[in-house]
Amino acid sequence: MPITNPHSIDIKSNNKGSCFDLANYLDKEIENKFFNHTEIDIKTYDVVQKIDTNISKLGKNDDKFFAPTINFSDKELKHILKDITNKKIDNISQLTPKEKEIFESRIIDYSRLVMNNYAQNFNRGLKGKDLVYFGKIEHNRTYKFDDRLVKKGYATAGTTKPGLNTHVHIIVSRKDITQRYKLSPTTTYKQGIKKVGKNVGKIGFDRKNFKNLNEKSFDNLFAYNRGILEKFNVLNTLKKGSPQQRFELKEKILHKVSTISNDITKRFKHIEKDTRYIGNRTVSEAKYKFLKQTKSVSNTVKMTKKEIDFQQAVNQIEIHEMIFEKLDNEISKVEDLRKQEDLDYQERKEQEMLESEESSNKLKQEIDIY
Secondary structure, eight states: OOEEESSOSSOSSOTTSOSHHHHHHTTSSSSSOBBOSSOOSBOHHHHHHHHHTOOTTOOTTSOOEEOOEEEOOHHHHHHHHHHHHSSOOSSGGGSOHHHHHHHHHHHHHHHHHHHHHHHHTTSSSOOGGGSOEEEEEEOOOBOOTTSHHHHTTSSOTTSBOOSOOOEEEEEEESBOTTSOOBOOTTOSOSSEEEEETTEEEEEOOOHHHHHHHHHHHHHHHHTOOOOGGGOHHHHHHHHHOOHHHHHHHHHHHHHHHHHHHHHHHHHHHHHHTSGGGTTOHHHHHHHHHHHHHHHHHHHHHHHHHHTSOHHHHHHHHHHHHHHHHHHHHHHHHHHHHHHHHHHHHHHHHHHHHHHHHHHHHHHHHHHHHO
16 A cells, blocks of 8 residues: 555654755755645755745744655556556666656656645645645665664665665645644544634544545556555554454455455366366466465465464465466466357358358259259
């Protein structure tokens, strides 16, 4: 899922003062090049000036801005890039300048949807255009000292991570563009009413709802078919759910895998009854992979039921789902081929019958003449 943190703890400046340090830190890959809800190529100086002056009625110790981040999974980024390039991309350096421009444009489009969701999640009738915010796209990440691979000695802190690492940093003002509302995504209230003297106003920010909205926006914008194990609600339940919730979710996942497995088994048997496909290489290879993975899935199910390592089991099941999907595609190809052959056979039979009938009629006519 696209991970959207409403405020990053690891920011490069105290958010009770100027955003100067953070804005300049974000120039580390490329200078300037910020965007907001309507513009691109905004200079860093203008970002600092706009954020630092949008602080009406904020006290010395009040938060002046927040720093949300938008992070994507490798699978999500590859999906976007495949749609743009129609080929597999493993590193941003593989893109042409034009492809990179289109890619960044789509990331900006999505970021603006995220900020729409951010504004609406305050329940005050606001939209992204009502915020004072600026975003910056980054394509690289570096290893930190506490990264697992660094601790194990497989990577060095400070070096660039391989693969696709595109993400977005946002700097958003605490106040809306009219400077009427104070907006804090770190509030402990999800939704409520606050009364101060005679003034009554809505408060709150539901972080779970924010992430769900962003997930839905991503899937709609990029026509992304999200698997059950990529959904925020599922992952959140695995991590923070009650034992009962985890058990019910586990049963749902295992049932899904079992259903896919049983369906493919039935289709194999159906195909094998057709003597024309005995020894078919595509079917044989698919069946071999299927039987091999079935054994692995069986072990995964047993491990899951014992709750040895639920997260590891879920990760394995996700792999098996992908394999089953590939096998399903292979079988579909064979079935399509068989259907086409059946149609061809039927057409030949009809043609032969037609020719036979014509021949018979012709012969009858000749007999009648004599």
